Amino acid sequence: MENLPLFSDYKFRLPSLAKEPAKLPNGAMLTLFCDKDAEIVRLEFVFRNAGSNNQQKFFTAAASANLLTEGSADMTGIQMADKLDYYAASVEKSVDRECSSIVFYFLKKYSLQLLPLIELIIKQPRYSEKEFEIYRNRQKQSFELNSSKTSTMAYRAFYQSLFAASNPLSRFGKVEDFDLLCPSDLRKYYDEFYSCRECEIYLAGNFTDEFLGEIESRFGSKPWGKSEIRVPQHSCETLTVPSQTLFVHKDKAAQASIRSGNLTLLHSHEDFMPLKVLIALFGGYFGSRLMTNIREEKGYTYSIGSYITTYRNCSVLSTTADVNSDKAEATLKEIDVEIERLQNDLVSQQELTMLKNYLLGECLRGLDGVFDLSEKYSIIRRSGYSLSYYDDMQRAITQTTPSQLRDLAQKYLVANNMSRVVVCDTASVRE
Numbered sequence: 121m122e123n124l125p126l127f128s129d130y131k132f133r134l135p136s137l138a139k140e141p142a143k144l145p146n147g148a149m150l151t152l153f154c155d156k157d158a159e160i161v162r163l164e165f166v167f168r169n170a171g172s173n174n175q176q177k178f179f180t181a182a183a184s185a186n187l188l189t190e191g192s193a194d195m196t197g198i199q200m201a202d203k204l205d206y207y208a209a210s211v212e213k214s215v216d217r218e219c220s221s222i223v224f225y226f227l228k229k230y231s232l233q234l235l236p237l238i239e240l241i242i243k244q245p246r247y248s249e250k251e252f253e254i255y256r257n258r259q260k261q262s263f264e265l266n267s268s269k270t271s272t273m274a275y276r277a278f279y280q281s282l283f284a285a286s287n288p289l290s291r292f293g294k295v296e297d298f299d300l301l302c303p304s305d306l307r308k309y310y311d312e313f314y315s316c317r318e319c320e321i322y323l324a325g326n327f328t329d330e331f332l333g334e335i336e337s338r339f340g341s342k343p344w345g346k347s348e349i350r351v352p353q354h355s356c357e358t359l360t361v362p363s364q365t366l367f368v369h370k371d372k373a374a375q376a377s378i379r380s381g382n383l384t385l386l387h388s389h390e391d392f393m394p395l396k397v398l399i400a401l402f403g404g405y406f407g408s409r410l411m412t413n414i415r416e417e418k419g420y421t422y423s424i425g426s427y428i429t430t431y432r433n434c435s436v437l438s439t440t441a442d443v444n445s446d447k448a449e450a451t452l453k454e455i456d457v458e459i460e461r462l463q464n465d466l467v468s469q470q471e472l473t474m475l476k477n478y479l480l481g482e483c484l485r486g487l488d489g490v491f492d493l494s495e496k497y498s499i500i501r502r503s504g505y506s507l508s509y510y511d512d513m514q515r516a517i518t519q520t521t522p523s524q525l526r527d528l529a530q531k532y533l534v535a536n537n538m539s540r541v542v543v544c545d546t547a548s549v550r551e
Contacts, residue, residue, distance in 0.1 A: 144340025153324035170220035170313035178293030270377035278379035315345020324494035376448040376544030393516035445548035462529035
């Protein structure tokens with residue numbers, strides 16, 4: 121593999137995301153991504169502050185979003201589902217810590233027929249007792265199953281080791297919290313966070329001028345919803361702790377789940393993009409240092425990886441792995457070994473070129489078509505990133521040097537600053 125060419129040697133430009141949304145008369149924001157060759161339309165509604173950080177009761181945010189399609193004043197949930205199926209449409213609902221997103225996919229030829237239903241879903245959810253009970257019982261079962269997994273336990277304990285109890289990022293519900301929730305809580309949450317003033321609309325694909333006019337008329341002309349524009353005030357308190365390793369016992373656990381990391385740079389920091397390149401080298405792709413050492417050479421795990429999770433007010437560097445319990449401590453040691461190598465040794469030009477080619481390819485793959493552009497633009501807007509995010513990323517990938525990566529590792533990838541959590545049957549570790 122001598123003289124591996126750098127992907128950027130082949131001249132290309134990433135699609136531009138440097139566009140500003142249009143502000144509609146009622147305060148909603150609308151952004152268009154047109155492709156006249158597509159047969160599908162993607163319509164996304166993002167509610168900027170309808171995430172779980174703003175809920176007063178656990179699970180309110182997720183339930184409020186997921187039950188939007190389970191009935192309105194004029195239709196039952198079954199009738200909604202039947203109509204969506206009839207027109208071959210699909211709906212994706214997601215809620216993170218900060219936002220909620222509802223995405224509709226449908227054929228261009230049915231767009232006008234579906235729009236009244238979409239308007240009902242967004243503006244007039246019913247939150248009936250019957251549908252709520254069905255949803256709650258289903259979610260309780262799923263939650264109990266997920267909460268028993270070592271990976272879930274490790275995620276929660278890791279975040280609680282980084283953030284103070286006053287920070288929403290350190291708080292996690294219990295199964296009994298579902299019983300404290302009722303439909304009126306969902307209605308109150310909806311009224312507080314779902315309105316034209318909180319809404320960003322992203323329309324992508326092959327849509328007609330008539331359909332665009334209907335979107336602007338139904339969602340952008342008159343005010344709808346009760347909430348006002350708000351700037352949420354969250355506690356950003358974190359815990360200042362020395363390097364620690366916390367073992368959490370899970371009886372008869374078949375494996376150990378590891379979480380390791382610390383708070384790191386905000387996305388606005390000048391070193392953030394080069395740091396993402398370093399973390400990719402450390403554990404962000406199949407050819408990374410952690411995968412090569414701990415999976416390929418040692419055989420301790422099927423998968424191990426590192427990544428940065430960004431929030432509006434903070435960022436978290438995490439390394440995750442599931443290993444045999446008797447290999448947990450050895451895995452932690454090898455993670456430290458790879459950190460030391462990055463701090464002390466220069467990465468070879470061959471390895472760096474392979475990494476850069478991978479990262480540039482991922483940038484291109486992630487912006488392939490208007491649907492990807494719309495989705496990435498939505499993420500950039502809701503996360504507070506610069507609209508030049510991908511241009512900045514491309515620049516960091518192509519310009520980062522071996523010495524710069526070593527300096528970044530010495531500054532930001534420091535084992536003594538990391539919190540480590542291992543969830544396992546601790547008896548297996550002692551053996």
